[in-house]
Amino acid sequence: MEIISLGGMGGCDLAVSLRYLHYAAHPYDWLITTQSFIMDTFFEFNRFFEFEECYVFTGNDEDNVNLSDPNDPTKTAVLYDPTKTAVMLHDFKYLTLEKEMVIQKYKRRFARLHCALENNSNVLFVRLVPNPSHPSQSYLDTIFIREEDSFDKWNAFMKHLSETFNKHIYMLLITDCQEHNLNPYHKHLILKKVPDQTQETIYYTMLEIKTNPPDFSI
Numbered sequence: 001m002e003i004i005s006l007g008g009m010g011g012c013d014l015a016v017s018l019r020y021l022h023y024a025a026h027p028y029d030w031l032i033t034t035q036s037f038i039m040d041t042f043f044e045f046n047r048f049f050e051f052e053e054c055y056v057f058t059g060n061d062e063d064n065v066n067l068s069d070p071n072d073p074t075k076t077a078v079l080y081d082p083t084k085t086a087v088m089l090h091d092f093k094y095l096t097l098e099k100e101m102v103i104q105k106y107k108r109r110f111a112r113l114h115c116a117l118e119n120n121s122n123v124l125f126v127r128l129v130p131n132p133s134h135p136s137q138s139y140l141d142t143i144f145i146r147e148e149d150s151f152d153k154w155n156a157f158m159k160h161l162s163e164t165f166n167k168h169i170y171m172l173l174i175t176d177c178q179e180h181n182l183n184p185y186h187k188h189l190i191l192k193k194v195p196d197q198t199q200e201t202i203y204y205t206m207l208e209i210k211t212n213p214p215d216f217s218i
Contacts, residue, residue, distance in 0.1 A: 001124055001213050002116045003206070006171070007033040008128030009146075010197045012089060014174075017203040018126075021210055026116075027109040030090050032140070034147035037085035039157060045110050049081050049088060051103055056095050057087075057143050080143035087144050117161065122168040122216045125158070126206070128197055129175040149173075151186055158188035168216040174205060190214055 003021075005014050007028040015029035027048070028038060041048040049055070058077045079088040079095065091105070092098040116123055129149050154171055162169040172190045173180075174197070182191045194201050 001216070002119075002121045003124050003126060003209070004113065004116060005029045006038055006125050006127040007031050008174075009130045010128045010202070013197070013199040013202050014126060014128055014206075016199060017206045020203060021206055024112060025109055026113050027106055029109075030088070032087040032089065032144060034085040034145070035149045035153060036147060037081060037083070039153070040085075045107065048106065048110075049079055049086070051079065051095065051099050053095055055080055055082060078143075084143055084145045085147065087140065117165050117169075120167070123161075123170070124209070124214065125169070125171040126209075127154075127171065127173055128202070129173050129177065129180060131175065131177045131197075151180075151182060151189060155186045155188050162188065170214060170216070172209065172214075174202065 003018065003023050004026045005018055005028055007030075008014065009032055012030055015025070018029070019025070027041075056077050057080055076090050076093050077095065079091070080086070091102050095102070127149070130146060151173070154173070158169050158171050170188050170190060172192060174192045174194060176194050176197050178193060180191065180193070182189055192205060194205055
């Protein structure tokens with residue numbers, strides 16, 4: 001079974017958990033994403049960000065945020081999509097110098113994603129469902145527009161992928177919003193409610209899924 005992250009507001013914590021469990025990297029691992037961004041770019045790499053300096057965000061004085069301190073090698077700038085539906089984290093410090101390397105890295109990850117869809121293994125996509133009650137990080141407000149996930153759209157998308165690639169493709173939705181629920185016709189979705197979306201909780205949730213994978217026989 002292939003397990004592939006579709007990110008979310010805490011996508012980086014999910015990516016770290018999957019690395020600990022020895023799963024490969026894919027395009028949406030280290031991104032903050034909306035549902036619409038994923039669906040718009042899933043098969044369209046040319047819609048996956050515009051790698052230009054005008055979309056680089058390094059912080060602001062008002063929030064006392066400096067994301068690309070030249071004296072701190074652990075800090076990186078972020079790239080935001082022109083539609084403000086996604087933010088790229090941890091990929092570069094100076095886009096002018098690293099642009100081609102970053103582009104090639106994401107092309108490899110998209111190739112890996114499409115290979116996973118085309119091979120014989122079943123696929124479980126995983127996403128941290130954004131909780132509308134959670135406050136946003138203030139520095140993101142100018143470069144990211146939050147969007148509530150539609151379970152109906154996710155189910156239709158997974159159904160479409162299953163039919164296209166003629167195999168079982170499901171999606172695990174991890175949420176700390178206890179009001180989230182699935183409908184009986186959400187046949188391609190699995191909902192996991194957790195007390196919080198901390199890295200520890202996410203890791204043990206994914207460890208449980210790896211140890212006891214869902215039934216793909218339906």
